[in-house]
Amino acid sequence: MSDFEITKQNRVARLPDRGAYDKAAVYPIIDEALICHVGLVQDGQPVVIPTLHARQGDTLLLHGATTSRLLKYAQSGQPICATMTLIDGLVLARSVFHHSMNYRSVVLFGRGHLIEEADEKLRAMQTFTERLLPGRWDDARRPNEKEIKATSVVAIPIELASAKVRTGPPGDDEEDLALPVWSGVLPLKQQFLSPQNAPNLAGNIPLPQYVADYLNSRNG
Amino acid sequence: MSDFEITKQNRVARLPDRGAYDKAAVYPIIDEALICHVGLVQDGQPVVIPTLHARQGDTLLLHGATTSRLLKYAQSGQPICATMTLIDGLVLARSVFHHSMNYRSVVLFGRGHLIEEADEKLRAMQTFTERLLPGRWDDARRPNEKEIKATSVVAIPIELASAKVRTGPPGDDEEDLALPVWSGVLPLKQQFLSPQNAPNLAGNIPLPQYVADYLNSRNG
Numbered sequence: 001m002s003d004f005e006i007t008k009q010n011r012v013a014r015l016p017d018r019g020a021y022d023k024a025a026v027y028p029i030i031d032e033a034l035i036c037h038v039g040l041v042q043d044g045q046p047v048v049i050p051t052l053h054a055r056q057g058d059t060l061l062l063h064g065a066t067t068s069r070l071l072k073y074a075q076s077g078q079p080i081c082a083t084m085t086l087i088d089g090l091v092l093a094r095s096v097f098h099h100s101m102n103y104r105s106v107v108l109f110g111r112g113h114l115i116e117e118a119d120e121k122l123r124a125m126q127t128f129t130e131r132l133l134p135g136r137w138d139d140a141r142r143p144n145e146k147e148i149k150a151t152s153v154v155a156i157p158i159e160l161a162s163a164k165v166r167t168g169p170p171g172d173d174e175e176d177l178a179l180p181v182w183s184g185v186l187p188l189k190q191q192f193l194s195p196q197n198a199p200n201l202a203g204n205i206p207l208p209q210y211v212a213d214y215l216n217s218r219n220g
Numbered sequence: 221m222s223d224f225e226i227t228k229q230n231r232v233a234r235l236p237d238r239g240a241y242d243k244a245a246v247y248p249i250i251d252e253a254l255i256c257h258v259g260l261v262q263d264g265q266p267v268v269i270p271t272l273h274a275r276q277g278d279t280l281l282l283h284g285a286t287t288s289r290l291l292k293y294a295q296s297g298q299p300i301c302a303t304m305t306l307i308d309g310l311v312l313a314r315s316v317f318h319h320s321m322n323y324r325s326v327v328l329f330g331r332g333h334l335i336e337e338a339d340e341k342l343r344a345m346q347t348f349t350e351r352l353l354p355g356r357w358d359d360a361r362r363p364n365e366k367e368i369k370a371t372s373v374v375a376i377p378i379e380l381a382s383a384k385v386r387t388g389p390p391g392d393d394e395e396d397l398a399l400p401v402w403s404g405v406l407p408l409k410q411q412f413l414s415p416q417n418a419p420n421l422a423g424n425i426p427l428p429q430y431v432a433d434y435l436n437s438r439n440g
Contacts, residue, residue, distance in 0.1 A: 009265065014288050034310075034408075035321070037257035037303055039266030045229065046259030048268055048303040050325050068234050083257055083268040087410070090254075092431075096349050096360045097367040101255070105270050129316050140316045140401055147317040169418045181360055182425045183418040186435065188254075190307070191411040198389045198403040205402045211312075215406065 009109060010160040020163040023058075029106045029163055030055050031131070033084035034190075038062070040073045040080060053082065054124075054131040060110065060156040061124050066149075074154040075114040082156070083107050089187040093170035094179045100166060102185060108161035112154040124153045135210025191219050229329060230382040240383040243278075249326045249383055250275050251351070253304035254410075258282070260293045260300060273302065274344075274351040280330065280376040281344050286369075294374040295334040302376070303327045309407040313390035314399045320386060322405060328381035332374040344373045355430025411439050 002021040004010065012019025020026065030036075036053045039046060049070045054061040060082060064071045074080060088102040115121045125148070129137045143151070170183050192215045195207055222241040224230065232239025240246065250256075256273045259266055269290045274281040280302060284291045294300060308322040335341045345368070349357045363371070390403050412435045415427055 009262075009267075014285060034307060035305060035323075037259075037268050037270075037305070039259040039268035039301075041261050041264065041266050042229075044261065045299045045329070046261050046266055046301045047229075048257050048259035048301045048327065050257075050303060050305040050323070052321065065234060079265045081259075081266045081268045083270060085255060085257070085270040087254060090352065092353065092356065092360070094361055095363070095367070096345065096357065097363050097371070099349065099352065099356075099360070101272065103255075103270070107268065109265070125316065129319065132310065132319065133312065136312065136319075137316070140312070140319070141314055141396055141399055143315070143317050147315070151317070169416070169420075172418075176361055177420055178422050179361055180422065180425060182428050182431065183421055185416045185418075186431070187413040187416060189411055189413055191409055193407040193409055196389070196405045196407060198392075198405075200389075200397055201403055202398050202400065205400060208402050211402065211406070 004161050007160060010107060010162040012162055012164050018164045018166055020165065025163040026106050026161045027055065029086060029104045030060070030084055033086055036082045036084045038070060038074070038080060038082045040070070052128070052132070054128045056124065056127050058158050060108065060158055061127060061153060062112070062156065063125070063128055063151055063153045066152045068152070071152040071154060074112040074156065075152065077111045077113060079109065079111055080156060081107065081109055087188050088167070089185045091170050091185050092183055093172045094176040094181040094183050095172060098170055098172050100170070102166050102168070104163065104165045106161060106163050108158050110156040110159045112156040115153045115155050121148065121153050125151070133211065133214055135208065139208060224381050227380060230327060230380040232382055232384050238384045238386055240385065245383040246326050246381045247275065249306060249324045250280070250304055253306055256302045256304045258290060258294070258300060258302045260290070272348070272352070274348045276344065276347050278378050280328065280378055281347060281373060282332070282376065283345070283348055283371055283373045286372045288372070291372040291374060294332040294376065295372065297331045297333060299329065299331055300376060301327060301329055307408050308387070309405045311390050311405055312403055313392045314396040314401040314403050315392060318390055318392050320390070322386050324383065324385045326381060326383050328378050330376040330379045332376040335373045335375050341368065341373050345371070353431065353434055355428065359428060
């Protein structure tokens with residue numbers, strides 16, 4: 001299955017077995033990653049900026065201050081690359097050569113445009129908030145006119161994308177298997193630690209249930 | 221203090237208070253990050269690739285298969301950008317507008333060249349292995365002639381760099397402080413879970429002490 005066309009641009013050339021081009025492989029990685037790294041070209045020079053993202057169907061959303069360099073570039077319609085990477089573990093082979101990582105990554109390409117229509121912009125901001133923390137939009141104070149004006153939201157229809165995934169144990173060479181070297185995987189996971197109340201939190205506001213649920217689902 | 225020149229390229233324009241240009245701020249972030257995202261320009265199009273990195277003094281090292289697109293580009297001497305990002309927490313403000321993340325990131329610029337001299341190349345491979353897991357180089361089987369030949373190591377002297385860091389509680393507006401909305405930080409940390417033996421591990425090889433020490437130091 002391959003929802004995205006496979007071109008020179010998005011083809012997984014190294015270790016092609018690890019590549020996938022279907023939305024079922026690509027979209028869960030985009031959604032699980034909290035941030036992406038966006039590539040732009042400035043005066044012929046590549047620049048890579050980390051930023052929050054959200055996905056709305058086949059569109060990647062970026063947002064930020066209207067004054068931000070990244071947002072100005074992203075809305076210009078110039079080609080953009082956004083990459084999401086989840087690190088799942090260190091892979092310790094018997095041989096130094098076969099050391100690796102378990103990971104899931106997505107590289108995607110598209111061109112962005114500013115979301116200007118008011119309802120669409122507010123919906124995109126809601127998507128951002130809910131994607132970060134489901135339930136938050138209905139609890140927090142929503143953006144006012146001035147805040148909405150100070151925020152740019154850019155939509156990037158995903159034109160090309162590929163996922164690259166490595167899972168499983170080390171891939172040592174046959175002749176190394178008997179070496180007296182410990183070999184295996186050190187699994188890695190982004191875990192939430194105990195929530196920290198804002199120091200100036202009003203009254204005795206408890207941690208909301210939707211936050212506790214989110215922490216459980218992420219740490220589970 | 222500012223070890224790196226501050227130019228249009230590396231200046232932290234948005235929220236300049238979060239920016240730093242000294243090695244004491246920049247290098248620990250490079251070293252703690254397990255991977256970086258490297259930006260290149262191909263046919264005018266930005267491409268962002270995740271990869272392992274290591275630092276040797278003022279030089280960033282990348283390595284990979286000699287056939288890799290990234291490594292070929294990196295050794296060409298064309299301008300490269302590498303970005304490391306550590307996510308430290310979700311920042312939940314009372315207002316949607318002031319939601320944020322705590323993070324530490326570095327954006328660096330330079331031009332790479334291939335390390336060809338045999339001793340220097342082996343030393344760089346050792347740096348990579350030891351940076352991933354201190355003690356591993358003396359335990360694992362070291363690369364043989366053929367494996368060394370199949371690996372490219374690229375050195376990128378760090379020409380320009382900047383760090384950008386956000387820490388601390390939400391920055392709500394004064395007039396929102398009394399709102400009945402839970403506010404605070406959800407700290408995030410990349411944690412190691414229990415090690416998984418390779419399924420075909422020889423004999424009764426126990427987890428080495430240096431691995432246990434590493435897991436403790438990273439999780440601690």
